Amino acid sequence: MSSHISASANSPSHERLPHVTELSPEYSQVQPSDFPAIQDYGIIGDCRAAALVSKQGSIDWLCWPRFDKPAIFAALLDRQRGGNWQISAVLSGKVDRYYVPETNVLQTQFSTKTGIAILTDLMSGAGQLPHQLIMTPDHEIIRYVECTKGKIEIEITFFPRADYGARAVQIHEVGKLGLRMAVGKGVYWLRSSVPLKIKDGRAFARVMIHSRETIQFSLSYSEEAPAVLPAIDKSILDRVQGSIGRWQAWAKRADYDGSNRGEVIRSALALKLLSYAPSGAIIAAPTTSLPERIGADLNWDYRFCWLRDASLTIRALLELGYWYEATDFLDWMLHATRLTQPELRILYSLYGDRAPHEKTLDHLSGYKNSRPVRIGNAARDQYQLDVYGEVIDAAAQYAFHGGNLDREMQKVLIGFGNYVVQHWDSPDEGIWEPRTGRENHTHSRLLCWTALDRLITLHQKGKLQRAPVEIYKKNAEAICQQIKSRGWNEKLQSYVSVLDGDKLDSSLLLMSWYGFEKANSPRMQGTYRAIRQRLGTKDGLLYRYEVYPREGTFAICSFWETEFLAIGGGTLAEAQAMFDRLVRFRNDLGLYGEEIDPDTGAALGNFPQAFTHVGLIGAALSIRQREKGEQQLAHRSKDAEKRRPHSEANISGHIS
């Protein structure tokens, strides 16, 4: 559906003010039973923070000033105490949603029997130019409602709650400046083009708007005084249009010409929203404790950066031509993790600190009673050897695409390589982070082999000096032999999850992606058949491993399967068919969660999930490469270096 941002608010004829009606009841209150489905959420953001907007026009999740700070709206996790900001039609009717094409500007269209209104939601800060004349707030959400047909009554309920819903927020009316709320170290300002009543910690109104009339809202946050208070006049439309223009310019840069461009661009935009521009980190998801199993305790905080996602993420960014983002992410990985080098933790905060200790928020009901709600992440103390391979492979891809590894970076990579040489034969927690102790995971061995293999290749290409290559070669060969002997189960005719074991997990499909064994080899074909048989569902989805009771199917595993087929494990038609099937499981906005309920197709887990979108981009890229007859493993392609732009300064549409 096409976007609708009318300039009617600017026109001279636009003088009639919306009619504010008396409320009865005075305000609506979200009910405990009202939890929307996880896939009913859309996301807006500014590469620093994100908000989740429900189909009912309610912002149910917002953490300012950055992803991992306490939420001011947390109705996502508790309908009564969490707090939210809803703007919706009073009369029930049809709701359609869409992003303005190739942007992260969300539009929700309410169609009732009396009229139609479009709610436009965005965070305005993305891409702000440093020297512009008009000042802009540190953080701002713009909500802009326009009646496009007939008349329609709109209800606004603004209900902030401090510290994940733990405390009430005092709302102060400050003349024509708007509503002011001091919370912790910062201040929120709500500016509105219609008067709002205040009662019980809520601001609310009902407004009848007629065709071509608009109402506007701006919520801003600042930790520095004096805060910038945006004007609620025609300039708000300029900010909306400016944001649309910047996102579209950014999306236009994507170097992908395949038939899945729409899906790829949406995933790239989602990934961009989950990046933290000041440091270059990319978080796994903007939410905490959306459950992997409804009503159960598999609820984790994903507002951190996992190194295990590094390699696939860098590949997606480089292949799409997003050099700024790839460079920022690599810089973040190699420099922000400096305090723990040569050891690597599995996850870091946005600035490379250790993720905070895990604790529970017992005052929150949890999404559909899925308790406890957790903040922080206990996986911070886990030990995963695969991260070394992920980080080194990411750096190698960067170098193979033409990026320069300076002397300091080379030293860091050699430090990682030496660590791998000393520790590759140790048990670890593994990629899926089960809290059941350490084992000898085949996937971790694979990534240790990848780490050494890439360092050897970098040295051979003259991009890594003074590396102990002979030691790397000897250890890489030893790992290879171990995987081929103890990681292979003759009875199952498959590689297995744990050395000498008989369990499977979907990460084994990555053995071909990392170049360990060709996808069409008898062993990988056997492994694929076994995985499909034991971890597959009739809808073509995959569980990540064997666990009972079953959780949801893991979305990225299905994209790994698609990519496995595309790089030689199957035919091009099979890969495209698998891709098309997976696309059906995205929500109406093109977003994916971490998992997919195999029975209903509903999203499960934190939402939206960067890793899944990285998987989609990777699968689409591999399919396109197969279509073109290009070498399948992009990180080993001799052609990759040609992709780097001659001058990054010439790239337009940079958002930070």
Add this chain to the structure above:
Amino acid sequence: MNWESWLFSGFLATLAVSTILSGSQGLGLTRMNIPYMIGTTVTSDREKAKAYGFILHVLNGWVFSIIYVLIFEDRHYANWWFGLLLGLAHALFVLTVGMSLIPGMHPRMASEQHGPNAVRQLEPPGFMALNYGYQTPLSVILSHAAFGAILGSLYHLK
């Protein structure tokens, strides 16, 4: 007037004010960033505003210390507690009169009467600068008391 002593004590006292106010912001006592507030009178660029504002604030403090020094000379009396008393009076003046005048003088500051527009977008301080945090008066009083005390103790009467 002892010019050399004024230059030295005035400079140190101004640095102390800047340090205390900046520390108060870092500790969460106030959101007020004085260099940013002053700097935005000449530029809308945030980073430049902070740099310009810091220089202007130091110069302003230095000039302002002349008034203290003139009072010391007039009374033939200068010690830390007399300076501290003058600092407290100065702080009260800034919080009550100064803060109420700022919205009218600052080219980018909005007011409660007219609201923000395309040019005047900055949040006004409100009574005693309470809009910038309810402990803002405390940090202003502390910093100005320190300003006066340092001047009073370091300035040598002619």
